[in-house]
Amino acid sequence: MPKVSLTVNGRAVSADVEGRTLLVQLLREKLGLTGTHVGCDTSQCGACVVHIDGKSVKSCTYLAVAAEGANVTTIEGLANGNELHPMQAAFKEHHGLQCGFCTPGMVMSAVDLAKRNSNPSEHEVREWLEGNICRCTGYHNIVKAVQAGAKAMAGAKAAAD
Numbered sequence: 512m513p514k515v516s517l518t519v520n521g522r523a524v525s526a527d528v529e530g531r532t533l534l535v536q537l538l539r540e541k542l543g544l545t546g547t548h549v550g551c552d553t554s555q556c557g558a559c560v561v562h563i564d565g566k567s568v569k570s571c572t573y574l575a576v577a578a579e580g581a582n583v584t585t586i587e588g589l590a591n592g593n594e595l596h597p598m599q600a601a602f603k604e605h606h607g608l609q610c611g612f613c614t615p616g617m618v619m620s621a622v623d624l625a626k627r628n629s630n631p632s633e634h635e636v637r638e639w640l641e642g643n644i645c646r647c648t649g650y651h652n653i654v655k656a657v658q659a660g661a662k663a664m665a666g667a668k669a670a671a672d
C-alpha cells in the first residue's frame with residue numbers, strides 16, 4: 512500500500528493509502544477532518560473544496576497519492592486559534608452560512624478568489640462559485656459575504672505589510 516506524506520493545516524502527516532484513495536477520504540476517514548464534506552462525489556457541488564498549495568481543489572476527485580509533498584489546508588486550518596479567518600467572519604456577519612454543509616467548501620473557494628481578486632464584483636463572485644452548490648439557493652447572502660470577506664482579507668494584508 513503506498514504511503515503518502517504531506518502537510519495538513521501546518522502539521523506533517525503520513526498515512527498508508529490505497530492507490531484509489533481520494534484526498535477527501537484521507538482527510539475525513541484517516542485524519543478525522545470532517546469539516547470537508549462529500550455532497551456529490553462527482554466534482555459538481557464543491558462541498559469538498561480544500562486548498563492544495565494555496566489553490567482551491569475539489570478533494571473528491573483528487574487522489575491522495577497526488578498530494579504527496581503538498582501543503583493542504585482544510586476549513587479546520589483557516590481560523591487562527593479562536594479568531595475566525597476574515598472570510599469566516601464575513602460569512603457569519605452577512606448570514607452567508609445557512610445549512611453548514613456547503614459552507615466549508617464555499618469559504619475555501621472564496622478565500623482562493625479573494626487572494627486573486629481583492630474586490631470582486633457580484634458577477635465575478637457568482638461566476639467563481641459556479642462549482643459550489645447551495646441546496647437552499649441562498650446565494651444572495653453568500654455573494655455579499657464573499658465580497659465583504661475579500662475586502663477584509665485585503666485590509667488585513669495591508670495592515671500586516
Ligand code: FES
Binds near residue numbers: 554558570
Ligand atoms: S463532493 Fe466534491 S464536488 Fe461534490
Ligand code: FES
Binds near residue numbers: 607613647648649
Ligand atoms: S447553505 Fe449549504 S446548502 Fe445552502
